[in-house]
Amino acid sequence: MSFVQNNILLVIIFVASGVLLIWELFSRSSGKEIGTLLAVQLINYKDAVVLDVREESEYKSGHIPNSLHLPADEIKDRMGELEKFKDRPIVVIYKSGVRSGAASTILHKNGFSLIHILAGGIDTWKNEDLPIVKK
Incomplete structure (x- = not known):
């Protein structure tokens, strides 16, 4: 018990990193x-x-050709638009990891099984000099 009391900051950091x-x-x-x-x-x-789950302004600033834009917070309400793609692989594109995780969870709960998340999101795509469309 004295270790915890003497090292409370260390314990808090350890617990926070675990969470x-x-x-x-x-x-x-x-x-x-x-x-x-x-x-x-x-x-x-x-x-x-x-499937690009970024916000409208982020999407317009540059996106992958032929990508489907569906902001993460609209996926539940617009699931009908995605139903026809249930048997195809889905590559989720994001700006921050939180939205991609939330989007993939919603897709998984709705029967999608071939879900992939582009590591590093759109920034990685751009850094690799892959095609980008701006609208």
Whole structure:
């Protein structure tokens, strides 16, 4: 008990880091993170749907060609638009990891099983000099 009292800050940091680690594991549990190479292969050879879950302004500033824009907070209400893609791989594109995890969880709960999350999101895609469309 005296160790905890003498090292309370260390204990708090340890517990907080554990909570953050568990949060990260659960927030992405419904989708598998993939790199740009696998994403391109899924798009080109497996007819994957690129689902961009960023906000409208982020999407307009640059997005992957032929991607479907559906902000993360609208997925539940607009699930009908995605039903026809249930048997195809889905590659989720994001700006921050929280939205991609939430989006993949919703997709998983609605029967989608081939869910992939682009590691690093749109920034990784841009850094790899892959095609971007601006509208």
